[in-house]
Amino acid sequence: xxxAFVEPKSDWDLAKCQDRFAIRSDRGILRVALSDGxxxxxxxxxxxxxxxxxxxxxxxxxxxxxRKAWLPRLQGLASEWRSQAEARLAPNxxxxxxxxxxRGSYASLLQLEVCGRRWHAKAVGDSCLxxxxxxxxxxxxxxxxxxxxxxxxxxxxxxxxLNGKRPSFxxxxxxxxxxxxCLLLASDAxxxxxxxxxxxxxxxxxIKAPRGEAAFRDWVHTERRYGRLRxxxxxxxxxxx
Amino acid sequence: xxxxxxxxxxxxxxxxxxxDQSGSMNEExxxxxxTKAKGVADVVNNLIAELINRNTNGEEVFDRFHVGVITxxxxxxxxxxxxxxxxxxxxxxxxxxxxxTRIFDRYVGAGRMEQxxxxxxxxxxxxxxxxTPMCEALGxxxxxxxxxVASHPSxxxxxxxxxxxxxxxxxxxxxxxxxxxxLSTRDGSALLFNVLVTQKAGDRKVAYPADPxxxxxxxxxxxxxxxxxxxxxxxxxxxxxxxxxxxxxxRGVVLxxxxxxxxxxxxxxxxxxxxx
Numbered sequence: 001x002x003x004a005f006v007e008p009k010s011d012w013d014l015a016k017c018q019d020r021f022a023i024r025s026d027r028g029i030l031r032v033a034l035s036d037g038x039x040x041x042x043x044x045x046x047x048x049x050x051x052x053x054x055x056x057x058x059x060x061x062x063x064x065x066x067r068k069a070w071l072p073r074l075q076g077l078a079s080e081w082r083s084q085a086e087a088r089l090a091p092n093x094x095x096x097x098x099x100x101x102x103r104g105s106y107a108s109l110l111q112l113e114v115c116g117r118r119w120h121a122k123a124v125g126d127s128c129l130x131x132x133x134x135x136x137x138x139x140x141x142x143x144x145x146x147x148x149x150x151x152x153x154x155x156x157x158x159x160x161x162l163n164g165k166r167p168s169f170x171x172x173x174x175x176x177x178x179x180x181x182c183l184l185l186a187s188d189a190x191x192x193x194x195x196x197x198x199x200x201x202x203x204x205x206x207i208k209a210p211r212g213e214a215a216f217r218d219w220v221h222t223e224r225r226y227g228r229l230r231x232x233x234x235x236x237x238x239x240x241x
Numbered sequence: 242x243x244x245x246x247x248x249x250x251x252x253x254x255x256x257x258x259x260x261d262q263s264g265s266m267n268e269e270x271x272x273x274x275x276t277k278a279k280g281v282a283d284v285v286n287n288l289i290a291e292l293i294n295r296n297t298n299g300e301e302v303f304d305r306f307h308v309g310v311i312t313x314x315x316x317x318x319x320x321x322x323x324x325x326x327x328x329x330x331x332x333x334x335x336x337x338x339x340x341x342t343r344i345f346d347r348y349v350g351a352g353r354m355e356q357x358x359x360x361x362x363x364x365x366x367x368x369x370x371x372x373t374p375m376c377e378a379l380g381x382x383x384x385x386x387x388x389x390v391a392s393h394p395s396x397x398x399x400x401x402x403x404x405x406x407x408x409x410x411x412x413x414x415x416x417x418x419x420x421x422x423x424l425s426t427r428d429g430s431a432l433l434f435n436v437l438v439t440q441k442a443g444d445r446k447v448a449y450p451a452d453p454x455x456x457x458x459x460x461x462x463x464x465x466x467x468x469x470x471x472x473x474x475x476x477x478x479x480x481x482x483x484x485x486x487x488x489x490x491x492r493g494v495v496l497x498x499x500x501x502x503x504x505x506x507x508x509x510x511x512x513x514x515x516x517x
Binding site: 018042043098103230 | 247249250251290293294295296297298299300302303334340360361362
């Protein structure tokens with residue numbers, strides 16, 4: 001079972017949140033994806049949504065990185081984004097909408113597949129997977145050093161020429177779960193907070209049922225108020241072995 | 242740590258641009274085939290449009306910045322964005338004077354250029370007439386920012402960019418420049434950049450100097466002493482902009498700047514903080 005918690009930026013409602021996730025289970029394989037749309041990109045919620053859907057189908061998007069099918073698949077998604085974005089911006093014929101469409105959209109993508117005890121993750125950008133074992137963070141992927149969050153990450157772009165071509169553009173990691181393990185998928189602001197503190201126990205205790213979602217919201221607001229959590233869309237997915 | 246506030250809609254940043262519109266701004270910049278007045282007006286109008294472009298998702302403009310322009314020349318000081326001097330981006334977006342269609346050459350690869358029509362909003366027009374009431378403009382800036390810092394105590398401190406091609410005609414501007422920098426939010430004091438726009442090729446350019454010995458006359462020394470020392474965050478941005486590491490103590494001043502240098506200086510001002 002995967003539990004999901006989402007808290008948008010302050011002064012922002014859930015409908016505008018640019019984090020998107022998808023969860024699919026198919027023939028014993030669990031696929032989970034998290035995408036964080038860039039705040040100042042054009043309609044990045046649409047792009048993030050297309051990416052997570054494409055990452056949880058039978059042939060997940062990042063699995064074809066480096067193959068011939070990669071570019072046509074990404075092109076198809078970008079065209080779909082363009083159609084949806086044009087329809088949504090159609091009532092607004094201003095220079096702003098035209099410029100925004102031309103600039104395109106960007107998002108991170110974290111893709112996870114779990115089959116039995118084995119897990120396999122791929123990522124572009126700074127949404128992170130944390131392996132928690134015996135209440136401590138054992139592994140963090142693709143970023144393990146909090147200082148790395150200050151750099152501008154590579155993102156998946158609707159403008160195809162802006163996507164990386166080097167093998168390191170898509171990172172990979174794999175592992176094995178033991179009973180009691182927990183996999184957390186976190187958007188960057190939350191991932192940074194947890195890695196910098198080196199502790200997830202407090203948060204996980206705080207959001208246990210039944211108050212779960214409300215407790216998460218309270219925790220996020222408190223952390224933002226004290227400057228320990230950047231004011232950004234915050235998403236946490238928890239998968240327990 | 243100062244100058245560390247995140248820029249957000251709750252705590253917007255402030256960028257106030259002072260534009261010299263005195264008679265000498267009608268002189269041509271040979272390298273750019275335009276006058277200083279037109280070149281500066283284009284740069285500032287473009288910067289505002291780009292700031293709006295960077296703070297929108299296409300549907301909505303996010304008020305992460307409040308922007309103002311104060312023009313001075315022809316013996317008067319004006320605030321094109323209204324009597325308050327500053328306006329949030331969404332309001333600025335709603336009210337350009339007009340939208341112009343301009344044609345630009347765009348490189349499309351394989352050695353080919355294509356012409357592209359671009360819509361360019363205009364918020365204030367180029368003008369060059371009369372004298373240089375810089376002290377009066379700085380006084381107006383202080384008035385505008387006094388109100389703003391009182392309303393935004395947790396915001397990143399205001400950034401003021403003064404664009405001029407010469408000396409003030411209404412007195413020594415140094416006291417007024419120093420007074421501006423006494424205004425502050427909890428995150429630090431207001432920062433003042435001075436950009437002296439060049440008029441002819443061969444003038445020696447000095448960008449973000451740290452050493453007063455680099456100045457060559459009273460006017461340049463005045464601008465140096467009156468410009469803010471760049472805090473670490475802006476020092477890093479300025480170093481990136483000009484492609485070399487600047488020393489601690491570097492000041493926010495560019496002397497004999499080209500229009501490209503002006504663009505870079507304004508960009509530095511908009512990239513302070515970690516806009517979300």
